[in-house]
Amino acid sequence: MLVQQGSEVSVEIVGLLVSPVHAYEGRPDDGPLPDPDGRRPASVTVRAGNGLVGDRYFGREAHRQAAVTLFAAESLTAVAHELALPTVPDPLLTRRNVVLRGFPVDELAAGRDRSGAVFSLDSGDGPVRFRAHRPANPCRWMDVVLAQGAFRAMRGRGGVRCAPLDDGVLRLGPALLRVHEPAAPTATRPS
Numbered sequence: 001m002l003v004q005q006g007s008e009v010s011v012e013i014v015g016l017l018v019s020p021v022h023a024y025e026g027r028p029d030d031g032p033l034p035d036p037d038g039r040r041p042a043s044v045t046v047r048a049g050n051g052l053v054g055d056r057y058f059g060r061e062a063h064r065q066a067a068v069t070l071f072a073a074e075s076l077t078a079v080a081h082e083l084a085l086p087t088v089p090d091p092l093l094t095r096r097n098v099v100l101r102g103f104p105v106d107e108l109a110a111g112r113d114r115s116g117a118v119f120s121l122d123s124g125d126g127p128v129r130f131r132a133h134r135p136a137n138p139c140r141w142m143d144v145v146l147a148q149g150a151f152r153a154m155r156g157r158g159g160v161r162c163a164p165l166d167d168g169v170l171r172l173g174p175a176l177l178r179v180h181e182p183a184a185p186t187a188t189r190p191s
Contacts, residue, residue, distance in 0.1 A: 007179040015099035018054045043171040065133040066161035070105045071096035075157035108132035109160040114184035123175035128168035
């Protein structure tokens with residue numbers, strides 16, 4: 001899909017995750033930490049420059065450009081197919097905050113020599129704009145919580161880390177994604 005300025009796409013928000021703890025810390029072979037308050041709410045409150053209210057990265061200076069992570073559900077479907085899994089794993093096991101169906105979110109990310117896209121999501125309470133920054137690269141934990149081989153299979157399709165530009169609310173269900181400013185084209189090097 002070619003992501004252009006002004007593109008509007010009907011999507012579905014199929015998962016939301018807000019967690020006060022980082023459950024995938026330490027050595028993957030030791031297993032994830034308990035996440036006693038990991039919530040899968042029907043809606044989340046977004047605060048400009050801070051992230052999702054109640055999330056472990058909310059308001060943390062070091063995570064301002066990565067406060068909210070988006071993931072395309074289709075990426076996990078492709079991984080399940082490649083790994084010949086009997087079912088598609090729960091996409092929230094990737095620990096991404098917002099899981100969408102219907103848009104290639106990885107195309108919004110910034111690259112080494114390009115800025116990320118500015119886009120909005122509107123799930124019925126008005127649009128919430130985000131600036132996409134770096135890709136949300138997978139880690140070795142994916143081999144433990146999804147399936148052996150998922151770490152490699154998810155490379156290039158682990159989602160995108162974003163900074164919220166507006167206050168607002170996102171809800172599970174149908175939504176509209178609008179690209180306000182596409183990711184800059186990759187710079188070409190002079191020959």
